[in-house]
Amino acid sequence: MAQPRPASAQWWRSAVIYQVYVRSFADGDGDGTGDLAGVRARLPYLAELGVDALWFTPWYVSPLKDGGYDVADYRAIDPAFGTLAEAEKLIAEARELGIRTIVDIVPNHVSDQHSWFRAARAAGPGSPERELFHFRPGRGPDGALPPNDWPSQFVGSTEPVWTRLPDGEWYLHLFTPEQPDLNWAHPVVRQEHEDILRFWFERGVAGVRIDSAALLAKDPDLTDLADGPEPHPFVDRDELHDVYRSWRAVADDYDGVFVGEVWLPDAERFARYLRPDELHTAFNFSFLSCPWDAERLRESIDTTLAEHAPVGAPATWVLCNHDVTRTATRYGRADTGFDFAAKAFGTPTDLALGARRARAAALLSLALPGAVYLYQGEELGLPEADIPLDRIQDPMHARSGGTDPGRDGCRVPLPWTADAPHAGFGPGEEPWLPQPAGWAAYAADGQAADPDSMLALYRRAIALRPRFGQDPLTWLPAPDGVLAFTRAPGTVCVVNLADRPADLPVPGELLLASGPLDPRGRLPSDTAVWLRAPGL
The missing domain is CATH 3.90.400 (Oligo-1,6-glucosidase; domain 2)
Structure with a gap:
């Protein structure tokens, strides 16, 4: 088992953070639902993977009308997942392995059962x-x-x-009727959330992810959106920043860290949330939704780094999460970007192509400066699953009139053991969402024994990632369709997104590759390599 990694006061600037969707991670008690017992049993796996922190989507008491984002009690664990005492044990056991814990707070709304x-x-x-x-x-x-x-x-x-x-x-309720919005102009609401932050920091969590972070404040007159575009009546209002400055003061008492879910097209407005007295980091949705195209990806990377530079905040890199079509599927489609409005049933997908691109994207994202978020199962190369209509639970499906397949396809319970019932997810009942036929082929135990698997690639990449150091990114000359850059002297990342093999733009020793070079030593299409190039 991997040894605990040394602590760093600014660990979050370059961390690899693994998102745990508890309901689908591992079932410890056999009732078909993932739980904290399952996570605790798999901590050695996560330590061997080499991640620095775990981000848990909401594990609180909830009617689960929206995947746990309808919280009924922030100070208690949902009985389906375990107990508060078990959460405290999990936080402590993970920390002994050098893995920190980030919890999810949903401040815009609560459950109608709150x-x-x-x-x-x-x-x-x-x-x-x-x-x-x-x-x-x-x-x-x-x-x-x-x-x-x-x-x-x-x-x-x-x-x-x-x-x-x-x-x-x-x-x-900006979301479902079961999720009434809170009035953030009321001092009791603000005080309660600061108390919730202290409650979890006292229990040893290292950070907090803030759901829908730009939606809390509302126009006090609740004016129509059609009355004018500025200021928006409920998105990115200026009074929000006072809330997050107050939160930052709480976090600083515990050396805690924030990551905000901030979807904003305006770079200057986005950067305001990352000022030194507000949030530490925010998710980078530009990179997540970017098509598999060299020019577009380079533009996304440059824009992201430029957005963060004025406030000295680190970028974050995310390929998928519990809301988004899984990477191996998305990259196998004609439209390789992501847009919620474009989701549809029956989209043709070339999974072999998608998997090849997902392997290359893993090396690209892990070579970039900043923190990387890895969604559970991404390290296994899991594809998006087709959920039978009568088993879909995500409210996005029903609220679209049945046209949107919803988000359950990326939330299917993980396969752990190829020859076990339910692919080793749990020892008893059928999982809460059905696993597709052939799911066992992605099982972690089989991949752990295969040096060419996606899991093996992620393990090696995370272990080698420190070679890139903390230096800024420098682009290198490269053929059309090829991205090449260096950070630490002598370490280079090259990704070929063109439709033909390309010569490596610099000579060097191969450290890691998402796929083999061709017989002439060229980099095939949809392939990435890390090189040691001492001359750079």
Whole structure:
């Protein structure tokens, strides 16, 4: 088993962070649902992979109407996953292996089963309990029309963001009706979340991922979106920054770290969240959604680094997550980018091509300066799964009128042991989402014994990654369709995205390759290599 890695005060600047979707990671008690017992049993696997931290998507008490992002109690673990005591053990056991823990906080909304919302429903119009949310009378002579025209944050959804209660008032939910939005202008809401941060930092977590980080603050008048583009009534409002400055003061008491989910097209506005007294890092969705194209990827990389430079924050590199089509599938399609609005059933996919590109993309992302987020199963090369219609649970599917396949295809329980029931996910009942036929071919035990597997590639790449050091990226001259760069002196990454083999732009010793060179020593299409080139 890998030895614990030395601590670093700024570990988050270059960390490899592994996203754990607990429900689908490993089932320890055999009930068909992944749990903390399953994660604890697999900690040696994660240590051998070489990751620096684990990011857990919400593991709190939840009705699971939106994959756990509808939180009913932030200070308790959902019984399906385990107990708070077990979470504390997991945090401590991971730390003994040199692996830190990041938890997910969902500040924009809570579950409609949260004690605050249950009290607000019961208290009625005009009550102090309702001031913690956004309750309003409807429009029109009988109040039968929603209070404004805001759109759902589920792309493709035609459902309203307001639900009317029997007493006549409407409440706001930018996502599902089971996720009422909180009123961040209320001091009780702000204090509660600072207390939640302290609660988890006290239990040893190293950081917090902030869901929908740019949505919290709302125009106090809840004006129509159609009334004008600036300022937006609920996205990226200036008053948000005061919230995150307060949060940063809490985190600094514990040397804690934040990563924000910030989807913003404006680079200058995006960088504001990463000022030294706000968030430490934010997800890079430009790179995630970028097509497999050399010019577009170089532009995305340059833009990302330029966005972060003015505030001295490290970039983050993400290929997929629990919301996004898996990399091996996406790269095997005619459209290799990602757009929620473009998801559809029956999209033709060349999985062999996608897997080859995913291997090359792994070496590209792990060579870039900054932190890398790795979604569970990505190291196994898992493809997106087709979920039978009667088994889809993701609300995006229902709220699109059935046109969007939803996100369950990237959330299928992991295969651990090829010859075990349910591919080793758990010892008992069928997993909560069905595993496709042939899923066992991706099992971790088989890949661990195969030096040419995706798992073996990730293990070697993560182990070799420190060779790139902390220096800035420098592009090297390369043929059209080829990306080549260096960071640490003498270490080079080359990726061929062209449709033909390419000569290596610099001579050097091969450190790692996503696939073999051709007989003439050229780099084949959709292949990446790391080189040791002492002359650079």
